[in-house]
Amino acid sequence: VPATAAWVARRGPERVIAELTDALERDFRRWPELETRPRVASHSRDGVIELMPASDATTFGFKLVNGHPLNPSRGYQTVTALGMLVDVHNGYPSFLAEMTILTALRTAATSALAARCLAPRGARTLALIGCGAQAEFQALGMRAELGVERLRLYDVDPAATAKVARNATALGFDVTPCDDPGQAARGADVVTTCTADKRNATVLLDRDVADGQHLNAIGGDCPGKTELEPATLRRASVVVVEHEEQTRVEGEIQNLPPGFPVTELWRIVRGEAPGRRDAGELTVFDSVGFGVEDLTTLRFVREDLLGQGRAPDPLLAWL
Ligand code: NAD
Structure with a gap:
């Protein structure tokens, strides 16, 4: 968690949201090429645990996320998340990231993309x-x-x-x-x-x-x-x-x-x-919230780290 937060802090959250908004726009433009499906949700009295997959011809991605509204009263966050990318050609995991803050950023970026069209x-x-x-x-x-x-x-x-x-x-x-x-x-x-x-x-x-x-x-x-x-x-x-x-x-x-x-x-x-x-x-x-948004986000972060020489493919990179 601290490492993900550090990556966001290095870039600046507002800049990351703006960059993700553009990255989302690019992926939404190629939506018909993507494999999309509703997420799998497991409900309990306390909340929900969800698996959110999406993929294109080269990369499969998914996020595991929860929503537990009573968590703050127990000293936990309502939403936490973890994401993974997998290489479609060999089935190997290529990236693993803590995604709690990334979920907040991509949700803000998705609202921003909607506002681009509707505000x-x-x-x-x-x-x-x-x-x-x-x-x-x-x-x-x-x-x-x-x-x-x-x-x-x-x-x-x-x-x-x-x-x-x-x-x-x-x-x-x-x-x-x-x-x-x-x-x-x-x-x-x-x-x-x-x-x-x-x-x-x-x-x-x-x-x-x-x-x-x-x-x-x-x-x-x-x-x-x-x-x-x-x-x-x-x-x-x-x-x-x-x-x-x-x-x-x-x-x-x-x-x-x-x-x-x-x-x-x-x-x-x-x-x-x-x-x-x-x-x-x-x-x-x-x-x-939809799996494509998480796929875009994971790819964005991975590509940024690769650009900095921080996550040599195909090693797993725990942010
Ligand atoms: P959080 O628990 O940190 O904050 C929720 C806030 O809502 C709390 O401060 C609470 O006091 C307040 N609240 C509850 N009922 C209210 C009411 N009737 N009127 C006004 N305020 C009220 O949760 P969060 O992480 O900020 O997430 C907020 C919501 O967004 C959750 O329901 C979460 O599941 C959802 N969410 C959606 C997406 C998406 O992609 N659409 C992504 C992340 C989170």
């Missing part, structure tokens, strides 16, 4: 609802991509709001802590919900969502765990997902009929489907 022009204000481990990275992603300068923060736990407020102020954001999600969302151009709750808790009410906003809903990522009201999704001009089959089970759209129309992000990236068309539209990215 209103000139977006400068981001509301963050949920101030846990993902929150600051989401803020950095929106600054790297859109130039966001102002943050409006809300968390049910005032200590979490205060922590992100302190850190984000030190990172140069203009920060407003808020008393409820509606207050946070008011006046924001982009709203990111990143809460962890095992119940189907509505985190952001439809009446608090304005036309013209872009929402990144990243915390609702399991059956029975969502953040938005179905009315918000119905009102949106476009609901964008990573991989429809997986999101129908795990995303916000699990609360809507199976025929509810969605657009996969890669289709917008490839110019096959429209993103935002005008300033008055409400757009939603219903993010659950």
Whole structure:
């Protein structure tokens, strides 16, 4: 874990997110060449453990990740992860990396890629609802991509709001802590919900969502765990997902009929489907996390290390 964090610290998290956003765009453009499938999820009363595979003609990759919302009360993180790359030609593992911080960076980069396609022009204000481990990275992603300068923060736990407020102020954001999600969302151009709750808790009410906003809903990522009201999704001009089959089970759209129309992000990236068309539209990215994002990230880190002569192929490299 310290070595992964050191790699990120050397490069700078905001720069890594920006580079990963571009790397994701390149891989999303070649989506039809990739082998994609929904992740395997093992649910228990406490949380979920998931295996997320994806591959192309040369490299197979997977991530092992968990989501345990009660972990912080036990002194553990909600999300931890480990990833591996395998050479498709000989089946040998070629790279192994601790991925907890990389998951936060790639999730921020994926939100940034969605914002590239969907956020209103000139977006400068981001509301963050949920101030846990993902929150600051989401803020950095929106600054790297859109130039966001102002943050409006809300968390049910005032200590979490205060922590992100302190850190984000030190990172140069203009920060407003808020008393409820509606207050946070008011006046924001982009709203990111990143809460962890095992119940189907509505985190952001439809009446608090304005036309013209872009929402990144990243915390609702399991059956029975969502953040938005179905009315918000119905009102949106476009609901964008990573991989429809997986999101129908795990995303916000699990609360809507199976025929509810969605657009996969890669289709917008490839110019096959429209993103935002005008300033008055409400757009939603219903993010659950997808294996391609981890494959891209693992390859990006591995190639960077190879470039520095740090991870001679085909040795395993524990970051
Ligand atoms: P975390 O436990 O560190 O933080 C979650 C925060 O949400 C906590 O501060 C908690 O107090 C707050 N919270 C819980 N219920 C709330 C509510 N109703 N309103 C406001 N705040 C509330 O978790 P994290 O690592 O930041 O992850 C956040 C969520 O994002 C998790 O659900 C996780 O599974 C999900 N996630 C999604 C992706 C993706 O790719 N879409 C990737 C990583 C994590």
